[in-house]
Amino acid sequence: MNQDQLNFIFIGITFAVYVTIALRSRAGSTKEYYTAGGGVSPLANGMATAADWMSAATFISMAGGIAASGYDASRFLMGWTGGFVLLTVLMVPYLRKFGKATVPDFLGDRYYSKLARGVGVVCAIFICMTYIMGQMNGVGVVFSQLFGISLTKGVLIGGTIVFFYAGLGGMKGITYTQVAQYCVMAFAYTIPAIFIAIAMTNNVIPQLGLIGEYTAGAGDPVPFLEKLNTINTDLGFSRFTDGKMSTIDMFCVTAALMFGTAGLPHVIVRFFTVKNVKAVRKSACWTLLFIAVIYLTAPTIGAFARVNLIESLHNTSYKEAPAWLGNFEETGQMAWVDKNGDGKIQYFGPEKLDENNKKYGSNKVFQAKKPIYPPEETPTGQLIGVHGERLLAVKADMSNPNELWFGKDIMVMANPQMAGLPKWVIALLMAGCIAAALSTAAGLLLVLSTSISHDLMKNIIKPDLSDKEEVRYARIASFVALSVAAWFGINPPSTFIAETVALAFGLAASSFFPTLLMGIFSKRVNKEGAIAGMVCGIGFTIGYIVYFQFLDGPKDQLLLGISPAGIGFVGMLINFTVTFIVSAFTPAPPKEVQDMVESIHIPSDAGDASH
Amino acid sequence: MKIDHPRAHRRACLRLVLILLAIWFSVSLGCGVLFRDWLDLNMPNVGTAPFGFWMAQQGSIISFLLILFVYAWRMNKLDAKHGYADEDE
Numbered sequence: 001m002n003q004d005q006l007n008f009i010f011i012g013i014t015f016a017v018y019v020t021i022a023l024r025s026r027a028g029s030t031k032e033y034y035t036a037g038g039g040v041s042p043l044a045n046g047m048a049t050a051a052d053w054m055s056a057a058t059f060i061s062m063a064g065g066i067a068a069s070g071y072d073a074s075r076f077l078m079g080w081t082g083g084f085v086l087l088t089v090l091m092v093p094y095l096r097k098f099g100k101a102t103v104p105d106f107l108g109d110r111y112y113s114k115l116a117r118g119v120g121v122v123c124a125i126f127i128c129m130t131y132i133m134g135q136m137n138g139v140g141v142v143f144s145q146l147f148g149i150s151l152t153k154g155v156l157i158g159g160t161i162v163f164f165y166a167g168l169g170g171m172k173g174i175t176y177t178q179v180a181q182y183c184v185m186a187f188a189y190t191i192p193a194i195f196i197a198i199a200m201t202n203n204v205i206p207q208l209g210l211i212g213e214y215t216a217g218a219g220d221p222v223p224f225l226e227k228l229n230t231i232n233t234d235l236g237f238s239r240f241t242d243g244k245m246s247t248i249d250m251f252c253v254t255a256a257l258m259f260g261t262a263g264l265p266h267v268i269v270r271f272f273t274v275k276n277v278k279a280v281r282k283s284a285c286w287t288l289l290f291i292a293v294i295y296l297t298a299p300t301i302g303a304f305a306r307v308n309l310i311e312s313l314h315n316t317s318y319k320e321a322p323a324w325l326g327n328f329e330e331t332g333q334m335a336w337v338d339k340n341g342d343g344k345i346q347y348f349g350p351e352k353l354d355e356n357n358k359k360y361g362s363n364k365v366f367q368a369k370k371p372i373y374p375p376e377e378t379p380t381g382q383l384i385g386v387h388g389e390r391l392l393a394v395k396a397d398m399s400n401p402n403e404l405w406f407g408k409d410i411m412v413m414a415n416p417q418m419a420g421l422p423k424w425v426i427a428l429l430m431a432g433c434i435a436a437a438l439s440t441a442a443g444l445l446l447v448l449s450t451s452i453s454h455d456l457m458k459n460i461i462k463p464d465l466s467d468k469e470e471v472r473y474a475r476i477a478s479f480v481a482l483s484v485a486a487w488f489g490i491n492p493p494s495t496f497i498a499e500t501v502a503l504a505f506g507l508a509a510s511s512f513f514p515t516l517l518m519g520i521f522s523k524r525v526n527k528e529g530a531i532a533g534m535v536c537g538i539g540f541t542i543g544y545i546v547y548f549q550f551l552d553g554p555k556d557q558l559l560l561g562i563s564p565a566g567i568g569f570v571g572m573l574i575n576f577t578v579t580f581i582v583s584a585f586t587p588a589p590p591k592e593v594q595d596m597v598e599s600i601h602i603p604s605d606a607g608d609a610s611h
Numbered sequence: 612m613k614i615d616h617p618r619a620h621r622r623a624c625l626r627l628v629l630i631l632l633a634i635w636f637s638v639s640l641g642c643g644v645l646f647r648d649w650l651d652l653n654m655p656n657v658g659t660a661p662f663g664f665w666m667a668q669q670g671s672i673i674s675f676l677l678i679l680f681v682y683a684w685r686m687n688k689l690d691a692k693h694g695y696a697d698e699d700e
Contacts, residue, residue, distance in 0.1 A: 074667035081672045082639045089628050089682055211658025223659030241664040251644050281683035288679050292672050299668040601621050603695050
C-alpha cells in the first residue's frame with residue numbers, strides 16, 4: 001500500500017469519528033450551542049481545551065520554529081503555556097462564577113454599558129480573525145502537502161470542511177469532537193518523536209534524548225545539543241542554544257504571548273462548559289497536562305529535525321538525495337538552486353565566512369521571499385534542471401553560497417519522512433495536523449459567530465431576536481468570517497504561521513487581558529476608564545503592527561527594538577495606565593456593579609452558565 | 612455549614628495567587644529570559660543542556676504544571692476552610 005492510500009485511510013477514519021461524534025452530540029438548545037449545557041466533565045473539558053488551544057501553529061509551525069531558531073523559539077513555548085497559568089489563576093474561575101456565555105457579556109455587565117460590550121465585540125472579532133487566518137494557512141499547508149495541490153486550493157478545501165464541520169454541533173458537538181482530536185494529535189506528535197529519539201540518541205523518551213547524547217553518527221557519542229551547536233556554527237548559523245533576539249525583545253514577545261493567552265476569548269469560553277468553580281480549577285490542571293505532553297515534545301522534534309535535515313542533505317549530491325526532497329519541491333515547500341554547479345546541495349547560514357573571513361550576512365537562495373515557478377506550459381527543459389531538480393522562475397541570489405530553501409512550516413511534516421519512519425506514522429501525523437487545524441478553527445469560528453449573533457445582534461442591535469434567528473445570524477457570520485480568513489490564509493501577512501498567530505496574541509494582551517483583570521479585581525475601575533483603556537491599548541498595538549508588518553516601516557524606527565509581535569506587552573501597559581487615570585477622574589461604578597465584583601470572588605453557587 | 616468570611620477568604624486567595632505568580636515569573640521570564648546567560652554559565656547543566664536553555668524549553672513548562680496543581684489544591688482547601696466548599700462534582 002502506498003503512502004497516499006494510507007494517508008487517505010487514516011484521515012478518512014478520523015473524519016468519520018469526528019462526524020459521528022458531532023452528529024450524536026448535536027446541540028438541542030442555544031444554551032447547549034454556546035456552553036454545551038454546562039455539564040462537561042473536567043477531564044473531557046481539559047482534553048477539548050487542549051485541542052482547541054493547540055492550533056495548526058503549535059502543531060505544524062512551532063517545532064519548525066525551534067529547528068530554525070533554537071533558543072529564540074522558546075518564546076512560543078513559555079509564552080503559550082505561561083499564559084495558561086495566568087488564565088487559570090486570574091481569569092476563568094471568576095468569569096465562570098459570573099456565569100455568562102461570552103466575554104463581551106462580562107464586559108457589558110461589569111462596565112454597565114453597551115459601548116463597552118461593543119468595544120469587546122470588535123476586539124474579539126479582530127483577535128479571532130487574526131488567529132483564524134493562521135489556522136487557514138495551516139490547513140492549506142497540510143492539504144497541499146497531502147494531495148500535492150497548490151496552497152490556494154488547499155485553503156479552499158480546508159475552509160469548506162471547517163465550515164460544514166463547525167456548523168454541525170455548536171459548543172456541545174465541538175467539545176466531544178475535540179476530545180477525539182486531542183487523542184489523534186497527541187499520538188501523532190509523540191510517536192514520531194519517540195522513533196527518532198531512539199534512532200538518534202538511543203533514548204526512548206525524547207525529552208531525555210534532547211539532554212542526552214547523540215549516538216547515531218560515527219565515532220564517540222557527543223552531547224546532543226553540543227552536536228547541534230557544532231553543526232550550526234560550522235554552517236554559519238548562530239549556536240542553537242544561544243539566541244539572536246535581544247533580551248528586551250525576547251522579554252516583550254514572551255510577555256505579550258503570555259498576557260495575550262490569558263485574554264483569548266475562545267479559550268476562556270471553554271471553561272464555561274464545566275459545572276462549577278472547583279471543576280474549573282481541576283479542568284485547568286488537566287488542560288495544562290495535556291498541553292505539556294505536546295509542548296515538551298516540540299523542542300525535541302525541532303532539534304532532531306534540524307540534525308536530520310542537515311545530515312541528510314548538506315553536501316549530498318542531488319541525485320543521491322532522499323526521495324522526500326523531490327516531493328517537497330513538487331509542493332513548493334523546498335527548493336534547491338545549484339549555484340556553484342557541482343550538483344551537490346550546500347546549506348549555509350548568514351554568518352558563513354567567505355575567503356576573506358568576512359561574513360556573507362545573508363543566506364538568501366533566490367531574489368524573492370518564496371520560490372516562484374515557471375508556468376506549467378513551458379517546455380520541460382525549463383521546468384527540470386540537469387540534475388532533475390525543479391527549476392525556479394526567479395533569479396538566484398549569487399551573493400552567498402547557500403543553495404537550499406525550505407519553508408519552516410514543513411519541519412514537523414517532513415520529519416518522519418526524513419528519519420525514514422514507517423508509512424503509517426506519517427499517515428498518523430497527517431491526520432494529527434488536520435485535527436489540530438480543524439479543532440482550533442472550529443472553536444474560533446464559534447466564538448466569532450457568537451460574538452456577532454449574540455453580542456452584536458441580540459444584545460446591541462436587535463434585542464427581540466428569536467433563538468432561531470440568532471443561530472441563523474451565527475451561521476451567516478461564520479461563513480463571512482471564514483471567507484475573509486481563507487483569503488488571508490492564501491495571502492498571509494507573514495510567511496511563518498506562528499508569526500501571524502503571535503500578532504493575535506498581541507491584540508488580546510492589549511485589549512482583553514487588562515480590562516478583564518481590572519474588572520475582576522477592582523471595584524473602582526469604571527466604564528469610562530475601561531473603554532478608553534481598551535481603545536488606546538488595541539489602537540496603539542494595531543497601529544504599530546500595521547506600520548511595521550504591512551507598510552514595511554524601517555527596522556531602526558522600532559520602539560526599543562521591540563518587534564511587532566512583542567508590542568502587545570507595551571499596549572497592555574498603556575491600557576492599564578489609561579484605564580487607571582481615566583477612572584480616577586470619573587465617578588465610581590454604581591453600587592450593584594460593585595456588589596457584583598464582590599460576589600464573583602465567592603466561589604460557591606456558580607450556577608449554570610446562561611446566555 | 613456556611614460561615615461568611617468573604618473578606619478573609621479573598622485576602623487569603625489573593626496572597627496565594629501573588630505567591631504563585633512570583634514563582635511563575637521567576638521560572639519563565641526570570642530563568643528563561645532575563646538571567647538566562649548567567650544561569651547558563653553558572654549553574655550545573657541539566658543532563659547535557661545548559662541550565663537557562665533547559666529552563667526556557669522544558670523546565671518552565673514543568674514548573675507551570677506544578678503551579679497549577681498547587682493552586683487547585685490550596686484554593687480548594689481555602690474554600691473549605693472558609694465554608695465555601697462546593698459539594699463534590
